[in-house]
Amino acid sequence: MTSELVDDRPLSVPRHPAPVAPRRTRAAALPEVRWAALSALAFLLALPLDLAGAPAWTWGPLYALAYAAGGWEPGWAGLCALRDKTLDVDLLMVVAALGAAAIGQFLDGGLLIVIFAVSGALEALATERTADSVRGLLDLAPARAVRLSAPDGEEEVDVAALRVGDTVLVRPGERLPADGTVVGGASEVDQATITGEPLPVAKSAGDEVFAGTLNGTGALRVRVDRDASGSVLARIVAMVEEAAGTKARTQLFIEKVEQRYSVGVVAATLALFAVPLAFGADFTPTLLRAMTFMIVASPCAVVLATMPPLLSAIANAGRHGVLVKSAVVMERLGAVDHVALDKTGTLTEGAPVVVRVQVLSGSASDGDRALGESSARDEGSVVDEGSVVDEKALLDEDGVLALAAAAEHGSEHPLARAVVAAARDRGLPLERARDFSSVPGRSVRARVARVTVEVGRPDALLSDGTGTDRVRLTRARRAVAEAEEAGRTAVVVLADGVPVAVLAFADRPRPGAAEAVAALGRLTGTTPALLTGDNERAAARLAAETGITDVRAGLLPEDKVAAVRSWADAGRRVLVVGDGVNDAPALAAAHSGIAMGRAGSDLALETADAVVVRDELATVPAVVALSRRARRLVVQNLVIASVCIGALVVWDLAGHLPLPLGVAGHEGSTVLVGLNGLRLLRESAWRRASEPAAGEG
Known part of the structure; x- marks a missing residue:
């Protein structure tokens, strides 16, 4: 006689105790954030006064404060780069902003300064938070351990003092201090932080245990098999740091483009000013023409061509429970062509x-x-x-x-x-x-x-x-x-x-898990893979229920990283979706990573590029589809911006472009690409991304 319980209401049964919270740097503690906030505030106070036609003495000092607060740091960095015989786009932006101010376009220059100041502050905050999360992972392992000595002695020592072969006592409810083998006692150990298994695992003499995992109701005597630097937990930290460093190298191409663009614009501006003077041209109109060139050639429209679609997509995703951490992340999500999903807490309720x-x-x-x-x-x-x-x-x-x-x-x-x-x-x-x-x-x-x-x-x-x-x-x-x-x-x-x-x-699988897997398959053209530390039978059962054919079970964190890298070596851009500490290395190694936010570990949340706040799997394919639409709008905007800037530059070089018309053309293209990008703020944009057909394109 059997009965199937089909009630789908979630139960309040915790998957595992909450991991130790990492130390978090406050945003206000970073100088980049403080300067960017001051610059933005001054600009916002000056803007309505300027537009309302108020006297210059009311808004002039505010614009000056916005320029100084937001521009001194990139300006100083640019000067230091010049000392090393390099020219970056940040310095060019400061020069363009000052050039705009020199011919009375204070609003244009101030907006440019604020955009770059806020961008730099967000980058500094993201970098510091990532470092916090990696340091916080180390807090999962206790700092002290009880070492046993013959015949019945006990001493409390620092974990760093443990050596291979030492025997430690782990009491009920304590975290294990080192990787090792159980030599006495019996208990159940919650290994979710390492393997992702949803249930505590029974441990007795001869079984392997890992540092940072949580002991249950029994006492264990454990022989230390690895020192602290060689533990699974320490290797996870190393892999996260290594993967983060690898990602940073992908920015080299962008830096080369910035360098060439900056050098080209500066050289063209100087030539446009110096050459006519050498042939006897008047100083004032020549300077005015050069400054007009600097304005129309400045990349304001290019910057706005990229940012509004991505930021609008970020805001729209945020309203629907997906926190995308930056515009770069939103752009990268649309490029994925293979998806790897964790089991416990990701595809299942945990x-x-x-x-x-x-x-x-x-x-x-x-x-x-x-x-x-x-x-x-x-x-x-x-x-x-x-x-x-x-x-x-x-x-x-x-x-x-x-x-x-x-x-x-x-x-x-x-x-x-x-x-x-x-x-x-x-x-x-x-x-x-x-x-x-x-x-x-x-x-x-x-x-x-x-x-x-x-x-x-x-x-x-x-x-x-x-x-x-x-x-x-x-x-x-x-x-x-x-x-x-x-x-x-x-x-x-x-x-x-x-x-x-x-x-x-x-x-149990999360509601909509099978539908989300199918949608991701349509988006990428390949069925998602399942990466889990759980046993093969449980993984196979879930895969059958959700339509997954590529199942890899019994994996440790390094095994998940190896799988992700094998796909990457084959030319795939892999999206990893997970929630545990054990998923963090794979999240970091992947082209993009998404963490489940409700039950996700702190390290996974910080390492991932995006977080599904309400644990709704259906939002994963939706945000990928939204990213793809944002990328298409970016391309549209870049075409619009390039055509406008190119036309204005050619006009200025080949003929005589009046300064008001140049500013109007430049700002008009900026407004046009901005409005085009803001289309993704509409609710209909998310609905379209969430439709099943969205998976086809």
């Missing part, structure tokens, strides 16, 4: 739920008689008033679930919470349990009314010595095998030593 109750229905067996004899023996015992336990209900699924939930009510294990939640979802009243006891990694035991109930691992409870008949024992083992073959976790329920049911648990 919390176990009871999905099947398989009652071991009665036969004319000694097991059934044993239940009756147990009840008769206890007939004179004290029973709680209002007891819901009825011997006739013991072979009924609701009765079994109520018994198991009553016994598990005192446990903090995620599976125990799932059992209690399933019973409450069915509206089953829970009996008060007595004599509760727990054996870590094995089972819980409690007295529920007149019945002794045990709930635990099949290999611990289904032994030949249970006292029940072979038929019932065989049925229980068959039910366990069926559950595990389906990729589910199985536990056995015993009543007075008799197996009465097998409960199957699974980590």
Whole structure:
């Protein structure tokens, strides 16, 4: 007799304890942010006064403050670059802004200064936050450890002082200080930070454990196998830093373009000024013509050609629960052509739920008689008033679930919470349990009314010595095998030593997971891959439910990075979607990374390029589609800006371009590309990106 629990309401069963929060640098502590804020404030105060025709003394000092606050740092950096015989676009922007001011176009120059000041501040903040997150990861491992010495001595030492071969004591609820092997004790260890497994793993003598993982209710004695610098956790930090450094090298091409553009504009401006003077031209009109050239050739329209579509897409995505960290990220998301998804907490909800109750229905067996004899023996015992336990209900699924939930009510294990939640979802009243006891990694035991109930691992409870008949024992083992073959976790329920049911648990796919996978496949032209630290059967079951064919299970963080790099070496631009510390290296190594925000670790949130705040998988293909549309608008704007700038420059060089007309043409093209980019702010832009057809283009 079986029952499928189909209630899709999420349960408040935590996947794993929240990781240690990293140290975070306050934005206001960065000088770049303070100067950019001052520049923007001064500009915003001056702008309405200027446009309203107020006297120059009211807005002039404000513009001067905006120029000074936002321009001194890039200007100084540009002068330092000149000392090294290089010319960057930041210095050119400052010169263009000053040139605009010199001919009375204070608003144009101020806007240019503010744009570059804010951009520099955001870059500085992102860099510092990334460093914070990497430092915070190291806080996952404890700073102190209890080292055991012969014969029974204990001493507390710094983790850095541990050496290979030392034995450490890890008490319940503590994080493991080093990678090693269990040499004594039994417990369950939450390894989600390293492997991504959704459930704590039973550990006993001979099992491997990792630094930074969380011990459960038992005490462990662990032999240190690696020093602190060689631990899995330390290797994760190194991989994140290495991948971040690799990404930075992709900016070399952009820097070369900036250098050539800057040199070209400066050389052309100087030539346009010096050559006519050498042939006897008047100084004032020659200077005015050169400054007009500087204005019309300045890249304001080019900057706005790129930024409004991307920033509008960022704002629109933010309204729908996707935080994209920069315009560069938004542009990169549209270039991905392969997607790799984490399992636990990404494709799934990250919390176990009871999905099947398989009652071991009665036969004319000694097991059934044993239940009756147990009840008769206890007939004179004290029973709680209002007891819901009825011997006739013991072979009924609701009765079994109520018994198991009553016994598990005192446990903090995620599976125990799932059992209690399933019973409450069915509206089953829970009996008060007595004599509760727990054996870590094995089972819980409690007295529920007149019945002794045990709930635990099949290999611990289904032994030949249970006292029940072979038929019932065989049925229980068959039910366990069926559950595990389906990729589910199985536990056995015993009543007075008799197996009465097998409960199957699974980590449910998120709502819309299959649809999101299909949409990503249409967008990229290839079916997404599944990268997980969980076992192969659980991964295969989820893949079958969501339509994924490329499944890679049992992976450590370095294995996920290797998979991402293999795709990259094959010419793929890979998008990785994950949520855990163990996903952070892959997120950093990928072309783009998206983290699930609600249950995501701090490192994953900081390492990823974008964060899905509400954990809605459907927003992942939507933001990729939105990015692709933004990229198309960027191309449109660059064409518009290039044509306008080119026409104005040719006019100025080949004829006589009046300064007012040059400014009007330059600013007109700037406004045009800006308005074109702002189209992505509309709600209809997100709806179009979210449509199934969006995956086709």
